[in-house]
Amino acid sequence: AQTVTQSQPEMSVQEAETVTLSCTYDTSESDYYLFWYKQPPSRQMILVIRQEAYKQQNATENRFSVNFQKAAKSFSLKISDSQLGDAAMYFCAYRSTSGGGADGLTFGKGTHLIIQP
Amino acid sequence: EAGVTQSPTHLIKTRGQQATLRCSPISGHTSVYWYQQALGLGLQFLLWYDEGEERNRGNFPPRFSGRQFPNYSSELNVNALELEDSALYLCASSLAQGVMLGGEQYFGPGTRLTVT
Numbered sequence: 051a052q053t054v055t056q057s058q059p060e061m062s063v064q065e066a067e068t069v070t071l072s073c074t075y076d077t078s079e080s081d082y083y084l085f086w087y088k089q090p091p092s093r094q095m096i097l098v099i100r101q102e103a104y105k106q107q108n109a110t111e112n113r114f115s116v117n118f119q120k121a122a123k124s125f126s127l128k129i130s131d132s133q134l135g136d137a138a139m140y141f142c143a144y145r146s147t148s149g150g151g152a153d154g155l156t157f158g159k160g161t162h163l164i165i166q167p
Numbered sequence: 168e169a170g171v172t173q174s175p176t177h178l179i180k181t182r183g184q185q186a187t188l189r190c191s192p193i194s195g196h197t198s199v200y201w202y203q204q205a206l207g208l209g210l211q212f213l214l215w216y217d218e219g220e221e222r223n224r225g226n227f228p229p230r231f232s233g234r235q236f237p238n239y240s241s242e243l244n245v246n247a248l249e250l251e252d253s254a255l256y257l258c259a260s261s262l263a264q265g266v267m268l269g270g271e272q273y274f275g276p277g278t279r280l281t282v283t
Contacts, residue, residue: 085271093255095274141210145272154200154212154225155259155272 052077052144056158063132064166070117071127071161073142083145084118085155086127090138098140101125129163137165169194171260171275179281180248188243188278192260199241200261200272201233205254213256216241248282255279 053076063069075084086098101109101118108116113130129136142158172191180186192199201213212225216235224231230246239260245252256279259272 087274092276093279094276095257095259097271097273100271154202154215154223155210156212157210159209 052156054158056161058161060162062164068130073125081147084125085143087141088138134165173275177279186245190258191240196260198261200259201243202257203254253282
């Protein structure tokens with residue numbers, strides 16, 4: 051079974067600064083997807099960014115980018131120019147490509163990101 | 168395009184009762200996933216429905232069950248409620264063969280179930 055570990059329960063960053071959230075995972079598979087989801091106080095889980103394991107190039111979405119290190123099984127999220135609206139719980143998630151998606155997403159425990167004005 | 172919707176927003180039940188939670192996926196999505204987000208336990212995969220069939224379930228007892236209707240909406244039933252069933256229940260939808268098309272799941276706002 052796959053596991054996802056987020057070692058930072060809480061992170062704080064000044065508005066307009068850059069912050070990096072860490073995520074490591076354990077799997078024996080070679081093909082999979084990794085995601086970062088954001089859950090603001092409204093509870094709605096919002097997809098932030100996606101990475102396919104077979105792609106070496108790191109995914110980027112505007113101010114959000116990832117550092118994907120497949121050999122190290124590491125998948126960190128960098129948020130540039132942090133904004134107050136970025137304050138939320140951030141979850142790292144793994145999805146296997148085997149079994150047609152049968153196992154759903156495996157989530158880490160989450161990192162609570164605080165933005166200081 | 169409407170997102171995933173869930174009802175009710177909040178549900179309060181007493182121990183031993185049954186709870187029914189509902190989910191409507193994004194139009195065109197045929198797969199529905201249910202997750203439990205309990206305090207201290209994180210997000211855990213509960214059930215997967217696709218094309219009207221239960222395809223897989225997580226490590227939860229049989230009193231957690233559900234179904235998917237012909238319009239792909241889904242219902243989660245929790246029988247014989249226990250205090251530890253108190254949690255946020257999230258529904259997510261994805262395209263058929265979603266794993267082959269990027270793997271994304273899109274979440275609803277959740278139903279907060281409180282068992283007293």
